[in-house]
Amino acid sequence: KSHQPSMAPSLHAWDSPSGAPTPMPKRLEGKVAIVTGGARGIGEAIVRLFVKHGAKVVIADIDDAAGEALAAALGPHVGFVRCDVSVEEDVERAVERAVARYGRLDVLCNNAGVLGRQTRAAKSILSFDAGEFDRVLRVNALGAALGMKHAALAMTPRRAGSIISVASVAGVLGGLGPHAYTASKHAIVGLTKNAACELGAHGIRVNCISPFGVATPMLINAWRQGHDASTADDADADIDLDIAVPSDQEVEKMEEVVRGLATLKGATLRPRDIAEAALFLASDDSRYISGHNLVVDGGVTTSRNLIG
């Protein structure tokens, strides 16, 4: 009796029946997106993935050199606009520029954020500095709200759009970051729910993503300070904007720490994982999802590993 070959379905939906691979579908074809803080780290990964999926992207960041270099490297479908997300005129201009250059706005990704000072004094509720608290809240929480406002104003006439903010597991649990950072990320989760309630009437979806530790310049800088006795007590210690490029060794070490805490074993959390979540929320694949906080944490917030 002759053995019939298995007709098991392909794992890849984009494989043709003949077995010849067909191009992967582009999930953001024709869409225009703004990514704040898109010059490096998680934002850069989002920009790259959105472009790969056919979107036209405007990078809105305060780092002109890195933002312009990335835009130039990615070609004519990517632009850069200098934008401090805590300044309303900057945010308004970024939206205007995206619409003027590419004709519409479909997606805003509020990714820009700062962690705040990591000194012992700065991290305590007994000694934190009000000015620094205000700075972190202005960038992370007010910045996200301003982005929602001006993106929604541009999206409302077309009765469609997706607004995605990058919150954090520090927006879900306490004890994971400085007080201002935790407060600002909880604010983003709340803002997302409120804005989703209001903007749903205009066909606009509003969601957020809460990553666990991703080995970006932000996290590695914080880790460096925490392990460096000379900066741990220095009130003027390096803040977010003077972050040196992490070495490969530092990235590997950081990834190892995160792997140790995650419940899910065998994988390493990378910027690309957050970008994939943003891609899903930006695309029409998530057309009925709004007001959601998509946690990307390898199971950390569902376990007691962190408080163990």
Ligand code: NAD
């Ligand atoms: P990063 O510091 O490596 O990159 C942040 C980017 O934002 C930089 O390009 C920076 O120039 C830009 N930026 C900073 N302040 C800005 C401002 N006022 N206006 C416009 N741009 C500004 O950080 P990252 O790790 O890539 O973080 C991106 C987002 O992800 C942040 O909101 C952060 O809070 C969040 N997040 C990061 C982690 C992590 O482990 N790395 C975890 C959870 C959430």
